[in-house]
Amino acid sequence: MQQLISFTSDYTRYVLKGGTKFYAWMGSLAVLIVGMMYVFYLQNTEGLIVTGMTSQIHDGLYFANLVFLVGVAAGAVTIVFPAYVYHHEGMHKVTVLGEMLAISAVIMVTMFVFAHMGRPDRLWHMLPLIGIYNFPHSMLGWDVLVLTGYLILNAICGFYYLWVKYTGGEINKKFFMPLVYISIVWALSIHTVTAFLISTMPARPMWFHSMMPIRFIATAFAAGPCLIILAFLVIRNNTRFWVDDSAIKLLTTIVTWCLGIALFLTMSEIVVELYARTEHANGLYYLMFGLHGLTNLVPWFWGAVILMVVSFVLFLIPSIRNNFKLLPIPCTMAFAGIWIEKGMGLIVPGFIPTPIGEVTEYYPTFVEWLLTLGIWAFGFFILTILLKGAIGILQGEIKYGAAK
Amino acid sequence: MTIKETPQACPAKEHPPACTTPASADPAASAPKTSRRDFLKAGGMLSLSSLMGTAALMTQSDDAEAAAEWGEHFQKNYRLMTDAEKAEARLRLERRYSQEYGKQVTVDTTDAQPGVLMGYALNIRKCIGCRRCVHACVAENNQSRGTRPGEKIEWIQVLRMERGEFSKDKMGHGYPEGLGIQVGGNAYTPAGQVLEGQYHYAPEAVPEKDATYMPIACMQCEKPPCVKVCPVRTTYREADGPVVIDYNWCIGCRMCMGACPYWARRINLTTPVLPKEEMNPVTHYLGNRPRMRGVVEKCHWCLQRTRHDRYPACVEVCPVGARKFGNLLDPESEVSKILERKNVFRLKAELNTFPKFFYFYD
Numbered sequence: 046m047q048q049l050i051s052f053t054s055d056y057t058r059y060v061l062k063g064g065t066k067f068y069a070w071m072g073s074l075a076v077l078i079v080g081m082m083y084v085f086y087l088q089n090t091e092g093l094i095v096t097g098m099t100s101q102i103h104d105g106l107y108f109a110n111l112v113f114l115v116g117v118a119a120g121a122v123t124i125v126f127p128a129y130v131y132h133h134e135g136m137h138k139v140t141v142l143g144e145m146l147a148i149s150a151v152i153m154v155t156m157f158v159f160a161h162m163g164r165p166d167r168l169w170h171m172l173p174l175i176g177i178y179n180f181p182h183s184m185l186g187w188d189v190l191v192l193t194g195y196l197i198l199n200a201i202c203g204f205y206y207l208w209v210k211y212t213g214g215e216i217n218k219k220f221f222m223p224l225v226y227i228s229i230v231w232a233l234s235i236h237t238v239t240a241f242l243i244s245t246m247p248a249r250p251m252w253f254h255s256m257m258p259i260r261f262i263a264t265a266f267a268a269g270p271c272l273i274i275l276a277f278l279v280i281r282n283n284t285r286f287w288v289d290d291s292a293i294k295l296l297t298t299i300v301t302w303c304l305g306i307a308l309f310l311t312m313s314e315i316v317v318e319l320y321a322r323t324e325h326a327n328g329l330y331y332l333m334f335g336l337h338g339l340t341n342l343v344p345w346f347w348g349a350v351i352l353m354v355v356s357f358v359l360f361l362i363p364s365i366r367n368n369f370k371l372l373p374i375p376c377t378m379a380f381a382g383i384w385i386e387k388g389m390g391l392i393v394p395g396f397i398p399t400p401i402g403e404v405t406e407y408y409p410t411f412v413e414w415l416l417t418l419g420i421w422a423f424g425f426f427i428l429t430i431l432l433k434g435a436i437g438i439l440q441g442e443i444k445y446g447a448a449k
Numbered sequence: 450m451t452i453k454e455t456p457q458a459c460p461a462k463e464h465p466p467a468c469t470t471p472a473s474a475d476p477a478a479s480a481p482k483t484s485r486r487d488f489l490k491a492g493g494m495l496s497l498s499s500l501m502g503t504a505a506l507m508t509q510s511d512d513a514e515a516a517a518e519w520g521e522h523f524q525k526n527y528r529l530m531t532d533a534e535k536a537e538a539r540l541r542l543e544r545r546y547s548q549e550y551g552k553q554v555t556v557d558t559t560d561a562q563p564g565v566l567m568g569y570a571l572n573i574r575k576c577i578g579c580r581r582c583v584h585a586c587v588a589e590n591n592q593s594r595g596t597r598p599g600e601k602i603e604w605i606q607v608l609r610m611e612r613g614e615f616s617k618d619k620m621g622h623g624y625p626e627g628l629g630i631q632v633g634g635n636a637y638t639p640a641g642q643v644l645e646g647q648y649h650y651a652p653e654a655v656p657e658k659d660a661t662y663m664p665i666a667c668m669q670c671e672k673p674p675c676v677k678v679c680p681v682r683t684t685y686r687e688a689d690g691p692v693v694i695d696y697n698w699c700i701g702c703r704m705c706m707g708a709c710p711y712w713a714r715r716i717n718l719t720t721p722v723l724p725k726e727e728m729n730p731v732t733h734y735l736g737n738r739p740r741m742r743g744v745v746e747k748c749h750w751c752l753q754r755t756r757h758d759r760y761p762a763c764v765e766v767c768p769v770g771a772r773k774f775g776n777l778l779d780p781e782s783e784v785s786k787i788l789e790r791k792n793v794f795r796l797k798a799e800l801n802t803f804p805k806f807f808y809f810y811d
Contacts, residue, residue: 092719092742093701094599100715103703163701163716163743166522170681170700177526177682177698185680185704247800248674248710400712401608401665403647 081419109388111157118150120269122232135289144203145431153424251328267303352382527695561689568777575771578662582763589762590737595722606648667713667748668804675705693735699744
C-alpha cells in the first residue's frame with residue numbers, strides 16, 4: 046500500500062514536470078480539449094442536428110474515426126508480438142510503450158462512441174446487470190466487449206510491468222505471460238469484430254463482403270506502427286531514452302508489407318466491383334468518380350490512393366526507409382492515407398446511395414471537426430502522459446525509494 | 450392535397466384495464482433520490498395506497514414534468530417491466546405529455562391480442578401517388594414537422610418512378626451513350642434510383658402521365674435485421690407482428706438504421722417539432738407517443754389504432770383503396786384473400802427478411 050501511494054505520487058510528480066516545449070504542447074492540446082467539451086455540450090443540448098449527419102447518412106466523422114482508432118489500438122500488437130513471440134531484443138525494451146499507445150487509442154475510441162451516440166446519457170442501458178446486453182446477437186455488443194477487454198488487458202500488462210520496474214522486483218511470469226499472449230490474440234479480435242460491425246449488413250452492399258476483416262487488419266498494422274514510429278522518433282530526439290534502430294526498422298518492414306497488402310486488397314475490391322458494375326457497386330463508384338454529379342468524396346479517395354501508393358514506394362526505397370530523418374515523411378503519408386481510406390472513404394459511401402437508391406452527400410460541420418480534433422487532442426494528451434511516465438520508469442528516473 | 454386528420458375515435462375513456470389498476474405510486478415524484486426498485490422493496494405493497502395519495506398531491510405541483518423526466522431516466526426496458534411498472538410509466542408519461550401539450554393525452558399500453566398476426570398488402574397498380582398516406586401518417590403519428598433539414602420526418606416514401614425507361618425516343622440513351630446499341634434500359638439512370646428528396650414531388654395533379662409510384666415504409670419483417678443488431682434490445686418484434694421501439698430505452702447508436710434494407714428508420718436529430726394544436730393525443734406506448742431527441746423511430750402500423758380494431762391511418766385515408774390491412778391468421782381477412790388469389794411479391798425478398806408487407810397487382 047505504501048508502495049502504491051508512492052508510485053502514484055512519484056508518477057504524477059514526474060509527468061507534471063517538463064520543459065517549455067512540454068508545457069506548450071500540453072497547453073495547446075488543452076485548448077482543443079476545452080473546445081471539444083463545449084461542442085459536446087452543444088451537441089447534447091441541441092441534438093445531433095448540429096452535425097452534418099442525417100437520416101440518410103447517419104454515421105459520419107465520429108464513426109469513421111472510431112473505426113480507424115480501433116485499428117491504431119490493434120496496431121500495438123506489432124510491438125508486443127515480435128517482443129514476446131520472437132524475443133526481439135529492441136522491441137522488448139519498448140513493449141510497454143506500445144501498450145500505452147493501445148490504452149490511449151481505446152480511450153479515444155470510447156470518446157468517439159460517446160460523440161456518436163444520440164443519447165449518451167443512456168449508455169448504462171448497455172451495462173450488464175443494470176441494463177440489457179443483446180448478447181450474442183448484436184455485433185456492437187461484441188465490439189464493446191472486446192474493446193473493454195483490450196483496454197483492461199493492456200492496462201494490466203503495461204502497468205504491472207511498470208510497477209515491477211518501479212519497485213525493482215521480478216516479473217511473475219506465470220501471471221504475466223498468459224496475459225501477454227491473450228492480449229496478442231485479443232488485438233486481432235478487436236479489429237475483426239469492428240469489421241464485422243459494418244460488414245454484416247446486407248442492406249449496405251459496399252460493406253457487405255468478407256474481405257473487410259483482413260483489410261481492416263492489414264491497414265491497422267500499417268497505420269498503427271506508423272504512429273508508433275513517429276512517437277519513437279520524437280522520443281529519441283527529445284528524451285534520454287533510446288529506442289533501438291532494430292525496433293524501428295522492424296516496424297518499418299511491418300508497415301511496408303501491410304501497406305502493400307492493403308493496397309492489393311483495395312485493388313481487388315475495385316476490380317471485382319467495377320468489372321461487373323452492378324448497382325451494388327454504386328457506393329464505390331460514388332467514392333471513386335461521383336454519382337449523379339455529386340463528387341464530394343472523390344478528392345478524398347484519390348488523395349488517399351496517392352498518399353498510400355507514394356508512401357509504399359518510399360518505404361520500398363532503402364535509402365529513405367533507413368534514414369530516420371526522412372522516415373517521418375512516408376509514415377505521415379501512410380497514416381493520413383489510411384485515415385481517409387478507412388474513415389471517411391469507407392463509412393460515408395456505405396450510405397450513398399441509401400437502400401432505396403437516394404443519392405445525398407455528407408458535409409461534416411464545424412462542430413464535428415472540432416469535436417473530432419478535440420478527442421484526438423485528448424488522446425495525445427493521455428498518450429504523452431502515459432509515455433512520459435513509462436519512459437521515466439524504464440529510465441530508472443522514477444524508482445521506489447529514490448524520491449526524497 | 451394535405452389531409453388534416455385528427456382521429457378522436459379512441460378517447461380517454463377507453464383505457465384498457467391495465468390503466469385502472471392502482472400502482473400509480475410515483476416514487477420518482479415523491480422521492481427522487483430513491484431508485485424505484487429499492488423503494489418498492491422497502492415500502493412493499495402495503496404502503497401503496499398511502500403513496501397514491503402522496504403521488505396525487507405531488508403531481509399537482511409545477512415540477513411534475515421535471516419529476517416525470519427524472520423518473521423516465523431510470524425506468525426499465527418496457528419488455529421487462531411488470532404490469533405495475535408499466536402502469537406507472539404510463540401515468541408518468543400521460544402526465545408529462547398532458548402538461549407539455551396542454552391537452553389530455555392518453556398513452557395506451559394494450560398488449561398484442563392472441564390469434565393476431567398483422568399483415569399489409571399494397572396494390573401498386575392502383576396507387577396514384579397522391580401522398581395522402583404520407584401526410585395522414587405524419588398527423589396520426591406525431592412525427593417531427595419542422596422546416597430545418599433533419600427536423601422533418603416522414604415514415605412513408607412514395608417513390609416516383611419515371612415511366613418509359615424503355616420507350617422509343619430513349620433508344621439512343623443506352624449504354625454506351627449515344628450509340629443506341631441497347632434498346633432502352635439506361636445504365637446511367639438505373640430503375641429504382643432516386644435523387645435526393647425525389648419522393649417529395651409535388652405535381653399539379655395525380656396520377657402523372659409519365660410516372661408510376663412505389664410507396665414504401667417499414668416492412669415489419671419477420672426476421673428483422675434491425676432487431677438483431679440492436680445492442681440494448683430496445684427494438685423488437687411484438688407478438689402480433691409489428692417491430693416496435695421502446696423510445697425510452699433507445700441509446701441512439703443507429704445500428705438499426707444501417708441494418709435496415711428498406712431505409713425505414715429515422716433518427717430524431719433534435720427535439721421533434723410538434724405544435725401543440727397538431728399533436729395527436731391518442732397514443733400508444735410503443736407507437737405514436739411523442740419521441741425525444743436522439744432516438745430512432747419508424748412505422749409501427751398505428752398500434753394505437755390497430756390494437757383497437759381500427760385500420761392504420763394510411764389505409765383509412767387511401768382514396769383508391771390501394772392499401773389493405775388485416776390479420777394473416779384469419780383466412781377470411783382481406784389480406785389473407787389477397788395472398789391467396791393475387792400476384793404477390795415482397796420487396797428485396799432475396800435478403801430473407803420476410804416482410805409482412807406485401808405488394809400485389811391485379
